[in-house]
Amino acid sequence: MNFPADFIRFLKAASRIAVLTGAGVSQESGLRTFRDAQTGLWAQYKPEDLASPEAFARDPKLVWDWYAWRREAMKGVRPNPGHYALVELEKKIPQFTLITQNVDGLHRFAGSQNVLELHGNIQKVRCADCGTFTEEWGDDSETVPTCEKCGGLLRPDVVWFGEALPRAELEAAVNASRACQVYFSIGTSGLVQPAASLAHAARNNGSVVVEINAEPTPLTPKVDFAFHGKSGEILPDLLKAVWGD
Ligand code: BV8
Ligand code: ZN
Secondary structure, X not given: OOOOHHHHHHHHHOOEEEEEEOOHHHHOOOOOOOOXXXXXXHHHOOHHHHOOHHHHHHOHHHHHHHHHHHHHHHOOOOOOHHHHHHHHHHHHOOEEEEEEOOOOOHHHHHOXXXXXXXXXXXXXXXXXXXXXXXXXXXXXXXXXXXXXXXXXXXXXXXXXXXXXXXXXXXXXXXXXXXXXXXXXXXXXXXXXXXXXXXXXXXXXXXXEEEEEEOOOXXXXXXXXXXXXXXXXXXXXXXXXXXXXX
């Protein structure tokens, strides 16, 4: 991939960079993206219909099983070159904030340090009533495991549609987007709020906005630079073009 000279100059001079990633950066690790069709038993369901408090209230077992299936599908899944390129980028930039919508934990697994998980983490489980986190739970296939402390139902520690994002992470993400010199939107369709609005906070603060995505999105017409292709290929190319490694 060739990068424009002014883009390379911006990056070389940048000391404050914010990055928002979505499911697209995990696609080359073998994880289907949020809007890819679901497979097998789950093909009949739309993720948005399962990832909600209403769905969990209506049929907790169905929702619990869906997350158990997704956790199972993640076993053996490893970060790809795109994740590792972001680890390298963080080492080069004094103030680097990695904001992710992904719940797969692959950025931390790859070695990224300053990661804001806006939508939680699918590997973590908490009590729906008292909020107590738990590392292990019964695997009774008939019922949803319950909290040892209060008997409440356990649930994945992710943000469902209609639920508020974790305040500290969202605040840090907004501040990073407002303060950065360069903002990257990588592997996200830019449809989910409020994550999608971070790019506008960056634009309003005069940041250079860059999109790296397999296909155009509603953000594409508003960015300064758009690179369409696989993030697992473009990001390593970018590191090479700007820093030679
Ligand atoms: C909230 C965790 C309020 C769960 C997720 C109407 C208008 C505007 C907004 C709304 C509306 N109605 C409702 C809302 C709000 C709603 C929302 O935004 N809905 C959308 C769908 C319209 N938002 C919420 O409900 C949020 N909460 O607003 O609360 C509130 C406030 C105070 C108090 C109470 C309530 C909560 C949103 C969080 C939902 N949880 N995940 C789980 O995972 O099970 S979101 C889910 O979608 C995933 O986290 C995912 O990351 C996220 C976004 O999807 P993407 O990451 O973008 O993935 P997608 O598949 O869409 O795109 C992938 C892209 O990658 C594609 O473009 C593809 O081309 C590209 N790609 C593929 N391969 C590659 C690639 N790119 C590069 N390289 C590749 N190899
Ligand atoms: Zn409890």
